[in-house]
Amino acid sequence: MKIDLTETTASKVNKALVEGRRAVGTPAVGMVLTLVIVTDEENAYDALKAANEASREHPSRTLVVVKRVSRSPRDRATARLDAEIRVGTDAGSGETVVLRMYGEVLHHAQSVVLPLLLPDAPVVVWWPVNAPLDPAKDPLGALGQRRVTDSYAAEQPIAELTGRAAAYTPGDTDLSWSRITPWRSMLAAALDQVPSRVKGAEVEGEEFNPSCELLAMWLADRLDVPVTRSVSSGPGLTAVRMQTDHGEIVLDRPDGSLATLCMEGQPDRAVALKRRETSELLAEELRRLDPDDTYAASLKYGVDRLVTPAPKQAGNGSAAGSDETADEPGKAAPAGKKAPAKKAASK
Structure with a gap:
């Protein structure tokens, strides 16, 4: 009616x-x-x-x-x-x-x-x-x-994360954080199976995607290890690699739907890790009404503390595919770098 x-x-x-x-x-x-x-x-x-x-x-x-x-x-x-x-x-x-x-x-x-x-x-x-x-x-x-x-819907998503961290108040949350819940659950379960120390990690995903930064900051904050943020063609998050004392743990999702979990000494496993709709993300956020302390800690870790990989060198000694504003090795991508405007989408 x-x-x-x-x-x-x-x-x-x-x-x-x-x-x-x-x-x-x-x-x-x-x-x-x-x-x-x-x-x-x-x-x-x-x-x-x-x-x-x-x-x-x-x-x-x-x-x-x-x-x-x-x-x-x-x-x-x-x-x-x-x-x-x-x-x-x-x-x-x-x-x-x-x-x-x-x-x-x-x-x-x-x-x-x-x-x-x-x-x-x-x-x-x-x-x-x-x-x-x-x-x-x-x-x-x-x-x-x-x-x-939803930082992903902002014109400058990474700069938006920095602003959110500065203005954070208990009760704030972001759908870019909800998008990585299955990733966080899968990675935590994988680490439970391998009783070893994590020495470093790498998060790979499309450029200007705040979910990738949030996942990298979560790993860096919880594991207290350096985390590299590398860029791929997407869609969304594509891979996470963690270096441990017993070999590498890799969670790879090249197609946005089905992922492969690879661990040293165990057979590769296919896991469902599809990109979720906005309604599913919203329903997840409505399940809890208390402040999300884990989100707050990850957000406040800071995008500028993430590591960016060194640019690949071309035959003439210049960085392949880079320009005058290419990031320096070991430094985070500039937070204010402008991304194309886009509407909210599931990761």
Whole structure:
């Protein structure tokens, strides 16, 4: 069931929600949290689709805040709120309210969202794109116990990680971190089988991919060893190599789906390590509402402490495929190096 309200208020939206629940025969509120999605019109559909799929595991009231910037000075001066309410099968396993804000309402979005939050229920705020550098100080972010961003969707993903580390507040998390959960689980299980000391590691993946940096920083922080960050053609993360006293442990995934685990003295094993959809990543983050201390420690380790491999030498003594700005051996890639703009994608 869908209800459209034009030039409305938060109190009218609340009243329409109650009427909608009664109309579909579910007067009781069975949601476990409020998910606030802050996005633009272009990305609203994909974000809402992911939230609806995640709601099968976490029934929630989803509030989609779409900030509409008008080109006309007259329209920018006119405050207006339009709402689209979805209940029943149109809203997954919860309720959905799409709030389109115009004019002065854009600067006071938190005053519209606050009356619509479920009472005595946790609040999670998610920015699929264009997240603030300090989510905890954002007016909408301040409403949430958890704040979910996605560095991969930023114009400069690696620089974004550095900013996230500087502004980190307990409760912050990033979908680039969620993408490497299967990798971290597989590597931890592999080390449990080999009682030996790790002397070094290498993380290989596509350039400008914050998940690769986060995995490298996690290994460096937890193992206290130098970790090299090397670049491949992708997709996403492609390989992790760990040097131990008993030989090398290699987890290699060249196709983004099936990986091979190679360990000294054991047969090679094929393991499923597919790239996950945004809905799966979001559902994972909604499972925990406490601060993620492991993410915080890995993030604060610092991209600049990772090692980059020495450039390969061509026959004439120059670095093959390098240019005047090629990284020096042993130094991290410049955090501010600009990457092509891209939308959020699963790793």
